[in-house]
Amino acid sequence: MVQVVLMLHVLFGVLAIMIAVAVLVYLVNVKEQNIPRIKNLSILVALSTILSYLIGGYWYVTYYTPERDIIKAGPWPWAHTFFMEAKEHIFFVLLFLSIYLPIVVYKDSLLKSEENRKLALIVVVFIILIGLAVDGSGAIISRGLIMSLLGR
Amino acid sequence: MTNASLNRLTVGFGLSVALMSLLNTLLVIVKDTNPPIKDAMKAASGHHWTTHGIIVIVLFIALGYGFSMVVKEEDWTPLRIGKYIAWSIILSGMALVGFYLTHLL
Numbered sequence: 394m395v396q397v398v399l400m401l402h403v404l405f406g407v408l409a410i411m412i413a414v415a416v417l418v419y420l421v422n423v424k425e426q427n428i429p430r431i432k433n434l435s436i437l438v439a440l441s442t443i444l445s446y447l448i449g450g451y452w453y454v455t456y457y458t459p460e461r462d463i464i465k466a467g468p469w470p471w472a473h474t475f476f477m478e479a480k481e482h483i484f485f486v487l488l489f490l491s492i493y494l495p496i497v498v499y500k501d502s503l504l505k506s507e508e509n510r511k512l513a514l515i516v517v518v519f520i521i522l523i524g525l526a527v528d529g530s531g532a533i534i535s536r537g538l539i540m541s542l543l544g545r
Numbered sequence: 546m547t548n549a550s551l552n553r554l555t556v557g558f559g560l561s562v563a564l565m566s567l568l569n570t571l572l573v574i575v576k577d578t579n580p581p582i583k584d585a586m587k588a589a590s591g592h593h594w595t596t597h598g599i600i601v602i603v604l605f606i607a608l609g610y611g612f613s614m615v616v617k618e619e620d621w622t623p624l625r626i627g628k629y630i631a632w633s634i635i636l637s638g639m640a641l642v643g644f645y646l647t648h649l650l
Contacts, residue, residue, distance in 0.1 A: 446598075450594070450595070450598065453594065454591070454592040454594065454595055471649055474645070474648045474649065475645050475646065475648065475649055478645050478648070479641055479642060479645045481594055482569065482570070482573050482597070482641060483638065483641060485565075485569050485597075485598065485601050485602075486562075486565075486566050486569060486634060486637070486638070488602070489561070489562045489565055489566070489605050490562060490630075492558075492605075493558050493559065493562050496552075496554050496555055496558050497555055497559075500551075500552035500554050500555050501551055501552050501555050501623070506623065508622055508623035508624050509551070509623045511623060511624060511627060512555075512559070512623035512624065512626055512627045515627040515630060515631055516627075516630065519630070519631070519634055523634075523638075
């Protein structure tokens, strides 16, 4: 069950990144028929990120401590002291941006204003970049645990 | 396309994203360099990170609505908001990474 919880955290995180990439593509090719897709997908980005935060947060505060101690005692202690510490806090910026994206695309016309479209592009590009950084950090943290357990 | 004015919520929450990115990093540095503060945050909810999350999310929403009520939307352009967001994320991200890099020394 613990591993399922962790996988759901990863699943919704990756889903949010993939949907954000779709939003980026539609924003680059913005036209009338893409607007509903952009709006709907931006909501899904926010929901996926929120779910990833809640599930990951539950796992982090409930199950991570023993794994942290194993990682810190192993050959890759920086997998926790740098990557986990940075990941768990930079995630909040990802959360803010994901909640902000639907506000931008619902409240302001992307067709009437080139600047509105650019603002949405800035937001979605940062969601993708931070999402990938956080996702990669998660992989390094998992590898740090494996390195410790392998005793290398 | 023209440069249409922004909605108040877009301005307010855009400013909140920019400010909270910086405050998030500031809170990280403050709690990690002041054990009593980190202990108090842990005591408040059982885990310092949970308390951290509650603080920044509540502030994000409160500031977003607060800014939305006081800003004059005609004073802001989407690109100006975008620049504030971009630079605050770049600066706060560099500060956060730099701070945790010092933990490796």
